[in-house]
Amino acid sequence: MTIQAFRGLLLVLFFLCSAASSQAAPYAAYVMDARDGTVLHARNHDTRLHPASLTKMMTLYLVFDAIEQGKLSLDQKIPISKYAASKPPSKLGLRAGSSIELRYLIRASAVKSANDAAAALAEAVSGSEPAFARKMTATARAMGMDNTTFKNASGLTQQGHLSTARDMAILGRQLFYDFPQYYNLFSRRSTNAKIKTVRNTNRRLLDAYEGADGIKTGYTSAAGFNLVASAKRGQERVIVSMFGGSSSSARNARVAELMDLGFNRMPSRKAESRPRRIRVPDGTGGNTLIASADTSLKTSPRPRLRAGVRSGDAAAQVIASAVSRALEDQQLPQINVAKNAPVEVAAAEPLLPAAMSPRRRPKGLTVAALTPTDTVQNRAPLEAKSVRADNRGTYVVQLGGQHNRSNAERLLLTTALQEMEALEGSQRDLQPTGQPGWYRARFVGLSAQAAETACARLAAARQTPCQVLTGG
Structure with missing residues (x-):
C-alpha cells in the first residue's frame, strides 16, 4: 500500500468516526396532551440528557416573570457585558459596552436561539449567569421538573447541565399557559432584533406541519438535534419533546410522526386542567407568585407593534419562505395508532434514519410563486x-x-x-x-x-x- 493510499484510508476512517459520533446522542421522546398533561407516548423520557437550547425556554420564562412583576420592562435598555458578548454562536452579535432594549434580546433568544442574548437576559434578571442558573433550577423544581439541573442560560454544553424529555415537555406546557401573551414569539418565522432581522430555527417544521405554532429547537454535538414542539387542531393541542435527532430533517420528521401519534391517541373533547401556579424564587429567600394570565388555551394574543415599527420586510420573508421552500420527497415509516389506543412506555427506541421529512403543510399556505409574466391575462380568476x-x-x-x-x-x-x-x-x-x-x-x-x-x-x-x- 502506498503512503498516499494509506493516508486516504485514514482520512476515510476519520470521517466515518466523526459521522458516527455526531449521531451518538441518546434518543428520548415524550408526547403530552397539553390540555391536562396526560402522557400519550414516551421513550427514555426520564433519562438525563443535554437539553441544548431547549434551555432557553426557562430563560425566557423567568424573563417574562420579571416583566410581569415590574422588575423589567420591554423598552428597558440592557447593558451588554464582555461576558455576554463573548458567548459562542449562535449569537446576535452584541458588542461589549453597548446596550439594547430588552424586547430585542427576547426576540433573539426565542427566534434565533442567540447565546449572547440569553446571557444578557440572565445578567439583567439576576446579575450574573451562575445566579440566574440557580434560579432556573429552583424554578424547575417548583414545576415538577425533578430531573433537571441548569448551569447556564443558553444550553451550551456544561458539566451537570442536564434535563429530560418529560421535564422539557412540562416546561413547554407551563410556558404556554403562564405567558400566552408572549407565546406567539415562538411561531414567528422571522423578527426584527434591532441589530438585524433573525430567522426562526424552527421555521421548517412550522411551515410543514399543520397547526404547529412553536416552541424551541436545540442543538449541540453532545445533545444532537432536540426539539420541543406544539401544535393545535380544533380543541386538541399536543406537545412533543424529543432529544437526540441525527439531523434537523430527521428530528422534524420524527416530531411530525409523534404529533400525529398524539392527535390520534387523545380524545377530541376533554376538560382543561391548567398547570398549578408556581412560586419563582426572588433571590432573597422568599418567593414571588407568578401572576398567570387568565387566558384560555385556544387563544394566544399577538402584542401590538409599537409606533414606527414596520412589519413589511418580515412579512415578505414569510411569504417567500412559504412559497419557495420545497419539502423533501423522502418519507418516514408510519406509526399506525388507533384513536385512544393504550399508551406504551418503553425503555429505549433507536433513532430513525436521517433522511426523513415532515409531510404536512398548513392549509391555506400552498400558493404558486409569482413571476414577472404572471399577469391577469394568463391566470384563472x-x-x-x-x-x-x-x-x-x-x-x-x-x-x-x-x-x-x-x-x-x-x-x-x-x-x-x-x-x-x-x-x-x-x-x-x-x-x-x-x-x-x-x-x-x-x-x-x-x-x-x-x-x-x-x-x-x-x-x-x-x-x-x-x-x-x-x-x-
Whole structure:
C-alpha cells in the first residue's frame, strides 16, 4: 500500500468516526396532551440528557416573570457585558459596552436561539449567569421538573447541565399557559432584533406541519438535534419533546410522526386542567407568585407593534419562505395508532434514519410563486381562500386602495398570516375595480364586531390602511 493510499484510508476512517459520533446522542421522546398533561407516548423520557437550547425556554420564562412583576420592562435598555458578548454562536452579535432594549434580546433568544442574548437576559434578571442558573433550577423544581439541573442560560454544553424529555415537555406546557401573551414569539418565522432581522430555527417544521405554532429547537454535538414542539387542531393541542435527532430533517420528521401519534391517541373533547401556579424564587429567600394570565388555551394574543415599527420586510420573508421552500420527497415509516389506543412506555427506541421529512403543510399556505409574466391575462380568476369554514357574517375588511393582481394576492396572504386570530372565519377575495388589471383586496364573511376588531388591529400595527364595509 502506498503512503498516499494509506493516508486516504485514514482520512476515510476519520470521517466515518466523526459521522458516527455526531449521531451518538441518546434518543428520548415524550408526547403530552397539553390540555391536562396526560402522557400519550414516551421513550427514555426520564433519562438525563443535554437539553441544548431547549434551555432557553426557562430563560425566557423567568424573563417574562420579571416583566410581569415590574422588575423589567420591554423598552428597558440592557447593558451588554464582555461576558455576554463573548458567548459562542449562535449569537446576535452584541458588542461589549453597548446596550439594547430588552424586547430585542427576547426576540433573539426565542427566534434565533442567540447565546449572547440569553446571557444578557440572565445578567439583567439576576446579575450574573451562575445566579440566574440557580434560579432556573429552583424554578424547575417548583414545576415538577425533578430531573433537571441548569448551569447556564443558553444550553451550551456544561458539566451537570442536564434535563429530560418529560421535564422539557412540562416546561413547554407551563410556558404556554403562564405567558400566552408572549407565546406567539415562538411561531414567528422571522423578527426584527434591532441589530438585524433573525430567522426562526424552527421555521421548517412550522411551515410543514399543520397547526404547529412553536416552541424551541436545540442543538449541540453532545445533545444532537432536540426539539420541543406544539401544535393545535380544533380543541386538541399536543406537545412533543424529543432529544437526540441525527439531523434537523430527521428530528422534524420524527416530531411530525409523534404529533400525529398524539392527535390520534387523545380524545377530541376533554376538560382543561391548567398547570398549578408556581412560586419563582426572588433571590432573597422568599418567593414571588407568578401572576398567570387568565387566558384560555385556544387563544394566544399577538402584542401590538409599537409606533414606527414596520412589519413589511418580515412579512415578505414569510411569504417567500412559504412559497419557495420545497419539502423533501423522502418519507418516514408510519406509526399506525388507533384513536385512544393504550399508551406504551418503553425503555429505549433507536433513532430513525436521517433522511426523513415532515409531510404536512398548513392549509391555506400552498400558493404558486409569482413571476414577472404572471399577469391577469394568463391566470384563472382568484377563488376565495377560506381561513376557516365557519364564517357566517356579511361584513368586509377592505385593505388600502387599488392593487395589481400580484400585489393584491400578496397583501391578502401576508395579512392573513399575520392576523390569523383577528381574521378567523373570513375569506380572501379580489374585487375588480372596473379598471383592467386592478383589484381591491378584501376579507369577506366577517361579523360586524370581528371586522371592526380586525381593522383596528391592522391600523394599530400600521400594516395597511383598511375600512369596514357591509353587504359582502
